[in-house]
Amino acid sequence: MTTFAAAATPTTDEDWWRAAVVYQVYVRSFADGDGDGTGDLRGIRQRLPYLRDLGVDALWLTPFYRSPMVDGGYDVSDYRDVDPMFGTLADFDAMITDAHALGLRIIVDIVPNHTSSAHPWFAAALAAGPGSAERDRYLFRPGRGSDGQLPPNDWESIFGGSAWTRVPDGEWYLHLFDPAQPDLNWRHPEVRAEFEDILRFWLDRGVDGFRIDVAHGMIKEEGLPDVGHSSATGQRQVELLGKGRLPYFDQDEVHDIYRAWRPILDSYPGGRMAVAEAWAETPQRLARYIGPDELHQAFNFDFLDATWSADSFRKVIDTALGEATIVGAPTTWVLSNHDKQRHVTRYGDGPAGLRRARAAALLMLALPGCAYVYQGEELGLPEVLDLPDELRQDPAFLRTGESRDGCRVPLPWSGDQPPYGFGPDGCASSWLPAPATWAALSVAAQTGDPASTLELYRAALRLRAAHPALGGESELAWLDSEPGVLAFARAGGFVCAVNFGDAPAPVGRYGTPLLASEALIERDGDIFLPADAAAWFEARTAG
Structure with a gap:
């Protein structure tokens, strides 16, 4: 455990x-x-x-x-x-x-x-030109190649394509996302x-x-x-x-x-x-x-x-x-x-x-x-x-x-x-x-x-707010469980079980059911948790 x-x-x-x-x-x-x-x-x-x-x-x-x-x-x-x-x-x-x-x-x-790119700072940077204080707020660089026709490096945009766009005066500016989102110079x-x-x-x-x-x-x-x-x-x-x-x-x-x-x-x-x-x-x-x-x-x-x-x-x-x-x-x-x-x-x-x-x-x-x-x-x-x-x-x-x-x-x-x-x-x-x-x-x-x-x-959030074991950071302890089932206890008398398997799993030993994502099954004197379902229990106390 x-x-x-x-x-x-x-x-x-x-x-x-x-x-x-x-x-x-x-x-x-x-x-x-x-x-x-x-x-x-x-x-x-x-x-x-x-x-x-x-x-x-x-x-x-x-x-x-x-x-x-x-x-x-x-x-x-x-x-x-x-x-x-x-x-x-x-x-x-x-x-x-x-x-x-x-x-x-x-x-x-x-x-x-x-x-x-519509921010006043970027408009000022485009107007001011290479080497200006206004451009230094962003990441403008000269290009590579014989006449700067290639991007400054091989960086790619998260949205696809190059992370660089060239402006009419020949410099390039960095945008890790869309060209309409120029990166700031945080130095x-x-x-x-x-x-x-x-x-x-x-x-x-x-x-x-x-x-x-x-x-x-x-x-x-x-x-x-x-x-x-x-x-x-x-x-x-x-x-x-x-x-x-x-x-x-x-x-x-x-x-x-x-x-x-x-x-x-x-x-x-x-x-x-x-x-x-x-x-x-x-x-x-x-x-x-x-x-x-x-x-x-x-x-x-x-x-x-x-x-x-x-x-x-x-x-x-x-x-x-x-x-x-x-x-x-x-x-x-x-x-x-x-x-x-x-x-x-x-x-x-x-x-x-x-x-x-x-x-x-x-x-x-x-x-x-x-x-x-x-x-x-x-x-x-x-x-x-x-x-x-x-x-x-x-x-x-x-x-x-x-x-x-x-x-x-x-x-x-x-x-x-x-x-x-x-x-x-x-x-x-x-x-x-x-x-x-x-x-x-x-x-x-x-x-x-x-x-x-x-x-x-709504029911889960009400219980989370009300139960002494939930809504906080009390310890979590993994419990023994059937194959394909995760079960853990929280200090304060609470158990959660999740059945990732494809057949109902017995869970009655964990306590009294409080809430379940699917209807629990009662059979042969035990409680079973359906496949692809989770349930919360009030843990049984010893004695």
């Missing part, structure tokens, strides 16, 4: 984030408050009671800043204002006031690796000062934390050396992400930035926090982003990438909890987000995929640490795989044929026809079309149905 000790004492107001359930709101697709077919801050404000009743602790909002929307708002032209598509600063202030009144905290996305003191001020701007407005986009990317290796292989050799550089070293990711110097940010966060009351979207080649390097002098959390993408098997999930959980013990900070568990195919579909789609997704939810919510829930997973939404090409808006689609639009389709709230109550009464459209099959998956259709995925999440 393997036991992982608790990483910390019970949470307080200052460290609320250690065991929180955070709900990711993809702002454009959550709720439309003004009827234009696009989600906005007013829509979020109107739906806050739903999130309170769901039982989450905080909301993470994707970017809502001024932007040309080339990459869904991750191309920011003004970090201190709200894009008119989403509302106004007054709308933001009203939303955060209401959220706090309901006991919900607000985490906002910050995008520091790059700006929009420039003006860049560092600007973002420290941006942090304070939103902290002053009451935000409780930041999700840092591409947190591993701001520093590039000196000299910008070649990677040494490219898609021309049969492997795209992005395939090395999280597996190997790249000269434009996870450089040691990036930690200096976060050591400067942490005192800013700590200077505000109420436990302001930051979570990194960071990829590193080893768990040890990822753990370096977390600590009392850097960031509070980093996403555990290995959990998201686990295959549907007991061995895969056991390995990921063991590794993550071991690292959490070393750094003294909790693991952040996540099954889906706005960049990944929804896990209902990853686990097989259809009824099988949904059964596995429901089981995975109970597994995730039973683990020690913090859980991130992507909007719509509480409804059991699958990936939308058949969006017409002409409606797709992900910039990666145009460069690689790969698209993240399928997990960004607006949520179904009510009604029998698209867009399922996404906007006010009479609103007949949404920026991406919802499938005709989603009527049964809407919030209204699932509410009150004890067999629905929504009610499963």
Whole structure:
């Protein structure tokens, strides 16, 4: 039996984030408050009671800043204002006031690796020309070849193709994503000062934390050396992400930035926090982003990438909890987000995929640490795989044929026809079309149905908040189990069991059932857990 000790004492107001359930709101697709077919801050404000009743602790909002929307708002032209598509600063202030009144905290996305090409700084850099102070805020370089006609190095964009674009005067600028997202030069003191001020701007407005986009990317290796292989050799550089070293990711110097940010966060009351979207080649390097002098959390993408098997999930959980013990900070568990195919579909789609997704939810919510829930997973939404090409808006689609639009389709709230109550009464459209099959998956259709995925999440989150063994960081101990079954106990009298096998497994010895993702089977004086299902138990006490 393997036991992982608790990483910390019970949470307080200052460290609320250690065991929180955070709900990711993809702002454009959550709720439309003004009827234009696009989600906005007013829509979020109107739906806050739903999130309170769901039982989450905080909301993470994707970017809502001024932007040309080339990459869904991750191309920011003004970090201190709200894009008119989403509302106004007054709308933001009203939303955060209401959220706090309901006991919900607000985490906002910050995008520091790059700006929009429409940002005033980049416009000034193009106008100023080579060698100027304005260009030094970005990464402009002369090209290679006899007349500079070749890119400065072999770096590739995450979205496909070269990471360099040439401007009319002959220089090239770096963009690790779309050409409309030029990378900033984070060795420039003006860049560092600007973002420290941006942090304070939103902290002053009451935000409780930041999700840092591409947190591993701001520093590039000196000299910008070649990677040494490219898609021309049969492997795209992005395939090395999280597996190997790249000269434009996870450089040691990036930690200096976060050591400067942490005192800013700590200077505000109420436990302001930051979570990194960071990829590193080893768990040890990822753990370096977390600590009392850097960031509070980093996403555990290995959990998201686990295959549907007991061995895969056991390995990921063991590794993550071991690292959490070393750094003294909790693991952040996540099954889906706005960049990944929804896990209902990853686990097989259809009824099988949904059964596995429901089981995975109970597994995730039973683990020690913090859980991130992507909007719509509480409804059991699958990936939308058949969006017409002409409606797709992900910039990666145009460069690689790969698209993240399928997990960004607006949520179904009510009604029998698209867009399922996404906007006010009479609103007949949404920026991406919802499938005709989603009527049964809407919030209204699932509410009150004890067999629905929504009610499963509501019940699980209520239990997580109420049970003394859950919602904290008490130790986890693996229990003996049938082949293909994972079972563990949490200190305080709780057991979770997940059946990854293809036949029902006996689980009665674990205790009194509290909640199950599928109906348990009573047979021969025992309780059996169906295949592709999970259950929570109140452990039996000795004697």
